Amino acid sequence: MKLYQNEISSATSRVRIALVLKGLTAEALPVTILGEEAESRQAEYRKINPQGLVPALLTDSGVLITQSLAIIEYLDEIKPEPPLLPQTAEGRALARSIALAIAAEIHALLPPRIGLHLKTTFNADADAVAAWSRHWVDEGMAAVETMIAGRRQGAFAVGDRPSIADIFLFPQAISARRMGFDLARWPNIAGIVAKLEGVRAFQENAPAPRR
Ligand SMILES: N[C@@H](CCC(=O)N[C@@H](CS)C(=O)NCC(=O)O)C(=O)O
Known part of the structure; x- marks a missing residue:
């Protein structure tokens, strides 16, 4: 591959x-x-x-x-093992909801092409683009925190092993921290990220900082 x-x-x-x-x-x-x-x-x-x-x-x-x-x-x-989706239909739906809340509602508003378009079409300067990004991260992560808090039953976002929910949450949380957010404002997310930082797959594959 x-x-x-x-x-x-x-x-x-x-x-x-x-x-x-x-x-x-x-x-x-x-x-x-x-x-x-x-x-x-x-x-x-x-x-x-x-x-x-x-x-x-x-x-x-x-x-x-x-x-x-x-x-x-x-x-x-x-390669079904280890599974990246929870075992129950409800667990799988929740994990997909969290993954999509991050991919489709937070991250989709942040990539380079969005900032470029805001600059070239709407004359946004770097501060305005940064404020735009902070707004969507703040609002979106608060919603994800509530989604997790309401139904959390294990060490990770959905259950006791890393699932797609954690795989989508981790890079977004690391980016949020780099933007200056203190993860402690989202206690469940902060706890999950601390746990994931001890898992090699996550530890070694966070997005690199923009230079
Ligand atoms: N929903 C897509 C998002 C992909 C995406 O936005 N990738 C970014 C990097 S994180 C990209 O290629 N950006 C190029 C650009 O914005 O011009 C996915 O989950 O794969």
Whole structure:
């Protein structure tokens, strides 16, 4: 397998964590994602992934899978152990709700292309883009904290082993901390992140800081 990826990418971090938890490897194919000239924005990469995003996984049979949740569920299907989805239907639904609350409602408002569009079309300066990002992280993470707090029954976000909920939560929480948020304002998230920081797959695959 080959993984189109970028080291600062939170969505890539999710897939890299899942690969390690599964004991799978994928050859890394780096794609730059910052600035107007980023490789992710060029026609050549759009021929590979029409959305111009990382991560994208090329399977051994040459099929390209995009979107981190789809990639991780694919990995879970080709190598079922250890499972990345909880055992009950309700647990699986909750884990997917948390993963999507992060991917679709928080992270989707933050990537480089969003900041670039705010700058070029709406004349937002760096401070305005930072305020935009802080707003969506603050509101979104507070909602995720409440979702977890209401139904938490184990050491991790859903149950007693890391699931897709933790895989999506961890990189977002690390990014929030880098933005200056004290995770203690979200006590369940802070506790889960502290636990995940002791798990090698998470420890070694957090998104790298933007330089
Ligand atoms: N929903 C997608 C998000 C992918 C995404 O936004 N990736 C970012 C990096 S974290 C990217 O490629 N950004 C390029 C850009 O914004 O121009 C997923 O979960 O895979």
